[in-house]
Amino acid sequence: MAIDFTLAPEYEEIRARVRAFVQKTVIPAVEGFGGEDPVSREEYLRTIFELRGKARAEGLWLPHMPKEWGGMGLGQVELAMVQAEAAKTRLGPWILNCSAPDEGNMHTLLHWGDEEQKEKYLRPLLEGRKMSCFAMTEPEVAGSDPTLIRTHAVQDGDEWVINGHKWFISNARRANFAILIAKTELDMPEGARGANTAFLVDLPQEGWNDVREVETMHGSTGHSEIVITDLRLPASQILGGRGNGHRLGQYRLGPARLAHCMRWISQAETALDMMVDRALNRYSHGSLLADKQGVQWLIADSAMELYQCKLMVLHAASKIDKGEDFRTEVSMAKHFVANSLNRIIDRAIQVHGALGYSTDTPLANMFQHARWARFADGADEIHQMRIAERTIAAYRATGSTAVATGNLPL
Ligand SMILES: Cc1cc2nc3c(=O)[nH]c(=O)nc-3n(C[C@H](O)[C@H](O)[C@H](O)COP(=O)(O)OP(=O)(O)OC[C@H]3O[C@@H](n4cnc5c(N)ncnc54)[C@H](O)[C@@H]3O)c2cc1C
Structure with missing residues (x-):
């Protein structure tokens, strides 16, 4: 080993x-x-x-x-x-x-695009000449279950006619094209995984109406609500084959989720650095905050969590590199790092007191940004559901849960 x-x-x-x-x-x-x-x-x-x-x-x-x-x-x-x-x-x-979202879209185009699509969409994205967005989530149905989407595409001769409603589409106003997920197999039962198809949509485009950027708790926005009305696309704009929209979305999310974790670790480390720095410079009741056991616990808990975050991300990353099944490890990392990020920033704010709550340090802004990590790209509870399913399945299959806890040799 x-x-x-x-x-x-x-x-x-x-x-x-x-x-x-x-x-x-x-x-x-x-x-x-x-x-x-x-x-x-x-x-x-x-x-x-x-x-x-x-x-x-x-x-x-x-x-x-x-x-x-x-x-x-x-x-x-x-x-x-x-x-x-x-x-x-x-x-x-x-x-x-x-x-994100260009990074995930690059992986998607590299894996699922045909040669023409790679030249037209992937190449300029890589060269920094174009930007993109990924449009799946809808306000009317749970984004956690993309098999429920209502945006639908109907064939009309050689074209597809698409109608629907999307929101929280990051980067939509700056994007030169979208990867749009729409339902094409309208008769399939709820939960069917082969009902959705991905389309490449050049932007701006008639029928694609960016009605607003949704105001969020992190203030500045960049996430659009889109109303799609009779948007017509030739069949050549299908990406990855008809009925593969769900698989394509899931494929995209594996490495993209882990890449979020890599970036969140960096933010969590910044928060811990700031927490320690403040503790070393703030004096109260006869000593520095760094000397108070109550503050040391906040520091220690954060350090331990950050260490776990790094190990989980490195292990999940090594599984992807080796071509092994990484789904459980990425789910665990995504859940754990997202929650640690929120807890560590919160503790850093606590140690900074009123200064942490003010906008004089980056912590308040970091906290506002961190909150979405717990539900976007798979809500906590969805990852917990999948982790539990695989843990139970492992026990059923082998009489042990060992393979579901990283399949490590201990
Ligand atoms: C900043 C930001 C950027 C985003 N960018 C994009 C983008 O570019 N493109 C895009 O398509 N989408 C994007 N999204 C949307 C994001 O992917 C969705 O928010 C996410 O998939 C959750 O869907 P939802 O918001 O509809 O929540 P819902 O699916 O309604 O879930 C709400 C809550 O219900 C609970 N829940 C749901 N299902 C279950 C279950 N089965 N078991 C237990 N609990 C459950 C969870 O607590 C969950 O947080 C973005 C969101 C944010 C906040």
């Missing part, structure tokens, strides 16, 4: 370069964006596109994509450290062109 958590020297070098780029180039360029004197939209765009150009020139571009497609060709384990370094600032993954 080989367990070695050290990075090979060539990956250590990449990690050092990403860290230096994010700390010395990205953070100084973007730190004023959300401040008291916000920059104009033009300046914001100019700055981040310049940063993207620099990242690409330095070879810090598309860490999750194979080299033959212009990427860095990293496995999931190495990707974990690049995503975590990049996510030290929220725009970091976007500047390295490895952020």
